[in-house]
Amino acid sequence: MFTNTIPAARERWVVGLDVHARSISASALDLLTGELINARLAADPATALRFVTGLGADSAVAYEAGPTGFGLARALDQAAIRCVVAAPSKIARAPGDRVKTDKRDATLLARRLAAGDLTAVRVPSPTEEAARDLTRAHEDARADLMSARHRASKLLLRHGIVYSGGAPGAGTITPGWPAPTSTSPPPKTPSRTPTNKSCCSRSARGTSPPRSPTWPPTASSPTSSTPWAACAASPCSPRCSWP
Structure with missing residues (x-):
């Protein structure tokens, strides 16, 4: 999978989103004043977009690549908001940091985005994503058939x-x-x-x-x-x- 390292954020607000199927944990960090805003949002791209645009200044957003897909990244891109879909395996963590919560993950994403320590995953087009889904479904069906036989x-x-x-x-x-x-x-x-x-x-x-x-x-x-x-x-x- 193609990845690339991103530069440090130049926007005033950096937002980390811990995206799940039923909720989104958001952490917004003001790079000018150091203010940190935490919120829990509905698992809807429109809700996340309203939260980011409600900060009132230019913003950059980051969230981990996962099973929720790339719909959120496309919605932010259409709103002219820079969005980084980070590779989860390449996010640096402290050796003794074993406490993992949605809020801490979102805050970590925001701070890593501000420092430019994230590795971005290329967001595929809807056509490419549909081809991936078709290929994966075909391989799963073949494996299920072989197992049943x-x-x-x-x-x-x-x-x-x-x-x-x-x-x-x-x-x-x-x-x-x-x-x-x-x-x-x-x-x-x-x-x-x-x-x-x-x-x-x-x-x-x-x-x-x-x-x-x-x-x-x-x-x-x-x-x-x-x-x-x-x-x-x-x-x-x-x-x-x-x-």
Whole structure:
């Protein structure tokens, strides 16, 4: 991520904001008189903007980059107020300073902004931020699907059922028995208990919908001779494959 060190503040007021999902803790430091104003604001960019403009002089604002995004920085930038989104890992703290509160964090941001000791993070454009969200959502979905497939396949494997059907990477769990050999034991019939059905149902909800039109098996399907055939008559869920 691109970062850069900012110069010392030249404005009269420096404002540190500790931004959370439901509230904003603000500390405004007057570099001319040394006056420090603390306030607790609603988690709304318009409220923070009114607080900063109400100081009555030119101001600079700093807050830490976090999950709240960059909407506040864009709102301050549109109002021609200099805003620094600081990298949290690069904020200098005293070695013995272990007390961490919203008020102290906001005051620390204001003082670091006045001294020019903050490292700024580049604020992305709305298009760039939307592309980031899409990429992260896609990766999260892939990780969730892989985790769900592993949970379901290992649940079946613990009961002696080996996955052997479907195309590689299809994303569905289609139970099938391995080809019989002279040394392979006959497949075990898993016990159909409420606990097992509940576990399989929860695992199946995380996988993608089945793509094969022949699933679930019917009385005339090739899999009707396996213990899975009973699931077609009374499945525990539309996407469950536990007998």
